[in-house]
Amino acid sequence: MSRRRAVDSTARTTRRLRRESWGFAVGSALFFVGVIPAYAAWAGPVGTNATFFVGSLFFTAAALVQLLLTGRRAPDSRTNRADRADWWAAAIQFAGTLLFNVSTAAVLVAALADPGYVGAGWRPDAWGSAAFLISSALAVLATKDRGQLWDRDARTWHGTGLNLLGSIAFGVSAVAAFVVPSTGELVSALWANLGTGIGAACFFVAALLARRSITRTS
Numbered sequence: 001m002s003r004r005r006a007v008d009s010t011a012r013t014t015r016r017l018r019r020e021s022w023g024f025a026v027g028s029a030l031f032f033v034g035v036i037p038a039y040a041a042w043a044g045p046v047g048t049n050a051t052f053f054v055g056s057l058f059f060t061a062a063a064l065v066q067l068l069l070t071g072r073r074a075p076d077s078r079t080n081r082a083d084r085a086d087w088w089a090a091a092i093q094f095a096g097t098l099l100f101n102v103s104t105a106a107v108l109v110a111a112l113a114d115p116g117y118v119g120a121g122w123r124p125d126a127w128g129s130a131a132f133l134i135s136s137a138l139a140v141l142a143t144k145d146r147g148q149l150w151d152r153d154a155r156t157w158h159g160t161g162l163n164l165l166g167s168i169a170f171g172v173s174a175v176a177a178f179v180v181p182s183t184g185e186l187v188s189a190l191w192a193n194l195g196t197g198i199g200a201a202c203f204f205v206a207a208l209l210a211r212r213s214i215t216r217t218s
Contacts, residue, residue: 018066018070018153018210019065019069019070020062020063020065020066020069020070020210021062021207021208021210022062022207023058023059023061023062023063023065024058024059024062024203024204024206024207024210025204025207025208026055026058027055027056027057027058027059027062027203028055028059028200028201028203028204028207029055029200029204030051030052030054030055030058031051031052031055031196031197031199031200031203032196032197032200032201032204033051034048034049034051034052034055034196035193035194035196035197035200036197039051044115045111045115045116046108046111046112046115048111049104049107049108049111050108052104052107052108053101053104053105053107053108055104056097056100056101056103056104057101059097059100060094060097060098060100060101062097062207063090063093063094063096063097064094066090066093066094067087067090067091067093067094070151070154071150071151071154072086072087072090072150072154073087073150074087075087075088080145080148081141081145081148082141082142082144082145082146082148082149083142083148083149083150085138085139085141085142086138086139086142086149086150086154086155088135088138089135089136089138089139089141089142090135092131092134092135092138093131093132093135095131096127096128096129096130096131096132096135097128098128099124099125099127099128099131100124100125100128102121102124102128103121103122103123103124103125103128104121104125105121106120106121106124107120107121118179118184118185118186119179119184119186122174122177122178122179125174125177126174126175126178128170128174129167129170129171129173129174130171132166132167132170132171133167133168133171135167136160136163136164136166136167136168137164139155139160139163139164140160140164142154142155142160143155143156143157143160153210156209156210158206158209159206159209159210162202162203162205162206162209163202163203163206165198165199165202166198166199166200166201166202166203166206167199168199169195169196169198169199169202170195170196170199171195172191172194172195173191173192173193173194173195173196173199174195175187175191176188176189176190176191176192176195177192
């Protein structure tokens with residue numbers, strides 16, 4: 001008994017960034033940099049769209065880690081509502097990142113062929129934004145009952161709130177990036193860039209705030 005107490009007395013709980021947070025932070029930073037006018041002017045259409053594509057790959061890697069490697073299990077009849085919403089939020093988010101892979105790749109390929117071309121990849125971009133919105137709504141449901149989650153740190157209100165705001169901003173960006181057939185111009189280039197920048201900033205801060213508890217003994 002005394003030995004057990006001695007071991008327990010050396011236990012320390014620390015708070016570290018979640019494993020997936022690094023990927024979300026890097027991906028968000030690249031998306032934010034990509035909409036900065038000075039960077040876009042320096043990098044040109046190909047360099048800028050390559051930045052978005054690489055950023056989307058970091059998003060996908062992080063979303064895969066979040067879905068598969070952090071303790072989540074596919075829901076079954078025994079799964080409570082919070083865990084069910086949490087799993088589906090992560091799964092739909094991962095699907096959304098794959099759609100962003102497709103959309104950013106399409107725009108990059110189009111830029112390589114014709115740097116002045118606009119409008120490539122809009123459909124998967126719009127669907128990806130919709131997936132992020134659905135994922136964020138499910139994350140809100142999971143956070144409401146976070147005490148029942150497999151890991152209470154999996155969802156927190158500051159992270160859920162920031163990700164929801166970021167998803168809304170990405171949705172605005174997707175709408176603004178639609179090319180009007182009669183003019184060949186975006187609905188709003190300003191809001192296409194501003195929505196992406198605001199969304200990326202929200203995701204970046206949420207990633208940096210995401211923590212998990214680690215118990216260590218020495």
